[in-house]
Amino acid sequence: TGSLVGEDRVVDAILREMGVIRVGSVEAMVDVALMLASLGPARRPRGNAIGIVTFGGGNGVLAADQAASAGLDAPALRPEAIARIRRHLVSVATASNPMDLTPSTAFRPEGLAELPKALDALAAEDSLDSVIFIVSGLASKAKEITALIVDFWKRCPKPVCVSWPSPPRGVVEALAAEGIPAFEEPARGLAALGHLARSEEHTSELQSRQYLVCRLLLEK
Numbered sequence: 001t002g003s004l005v006g007e008d009r010v011v012d013a014i015l016r017e018m019g020v021i022r023v024g025s026v027e028a029m030v031d032v033a034l035m036l037a038s039l040g041p042a043r044r045p046r047g048n049a050i051g052i053v054t055f056g057g058g059n060g061v062l063a064a065d066q067a068a069s070a071g072l073d074a075p076a077l078r079p080e081a082i083a084r085i086r087r088h089l090v091s092v093a094t095a096s097n098p099m100d101l102t103p104s105t106a107f108r109p110e111g112l113a114e115l116p117k118a119l120d121a122l123a124a125e126d127s128l129d130s131v132i133f134i135v136s137g138l139a140s141k142a143k144e145i146t147a148l149i150v151d152f153w154k155r156c157p158k159p160v161c162v163s164w165p166s167p168p169r170g171v172v173e174a175l176a177a178e179g180i181p182a183f184e185e186p187a188r189g190l191a192a193l194g195h196l197a198r199s200e201e202h203t204s205e206l207q208s209r210q211y212l213v214c215r216l217l218l219e220k
Contacts, residue, residue, distance in 0.1 A: 021195050031189070043157070044159060045159050045200060046129050048072045050067055050072045050128065050193065051074070051099070051125065051128040052099065052134070055105065055135060055136060057094070066190050076096070078127070081121065082095045085121045088118035089101070089111075090108055101115070112148065115148060116151065119133075119152050120152075123158055131156065131161070132186065132189060133162050134186050139168035149180070153180050154178075162182045162183070162189070163183045163186040163188075164182050164184065165185065
């Protein structure tokens with residue numbers, strides 16, 4: 001009705017019904033567009049549960065808080081999953097969610113060699129819908145870590161968000177050449193994933209309602 005014109009809740013409801021992802025800034029619009037373009041329709045998050053991988057515990061704790069602000073959840077891993085992941089990590093790393101690799105992983109050849117198996121074990125968890133990989137610094141190992149991220153991003157069936165605060169020169173461009181956006185601030189990547197997760201959740205609900213209506217029409 002005319003009295004409701006301009007109501008934000010009405011605009012929000014209409015946009016949701018139309019499948020529009022609503023954001024609050026131009027920056028967020030670009031972030032979501034980059035994420036959509038890189039993942040494609042087949043790899044969008046099916047839920048809000050995220051696995052967090054970092055090279056430092058502080059980044060992991062901060063990312064968990066930022067994930068919550070974005071409407072995402074970083075659930076605890078099952079004991080069996082922790083055991084599978086731990087066998088591929090260096091002794092000082094933490095097999096949990098967030099997963100703290102510590103810088104030792106980057107500087108030990110055996111640590112980097114086994115890391116893809118740990119990442120695959122984390123991504124295989126049914127309780128997780130997406131993964132964020134946060135690097136930060138590590139300029140001397142930028143080439144090796146970039147190659148590792150590209151390989152993981154390509155083979156992982158779930159959406160992978162990459163964040164590299166204070167990236168070494170050429171890293172962002174190298175990832176972009178592979179179609180992978182790299183967020184210098186983890187919160188921006190997590191916010192984009194949160195928008196996608198909520199959009200997919202609403203789309204699933206809408207499809208379920210449409211299916212129910214079709215069933216009722218057919219039965220009549």
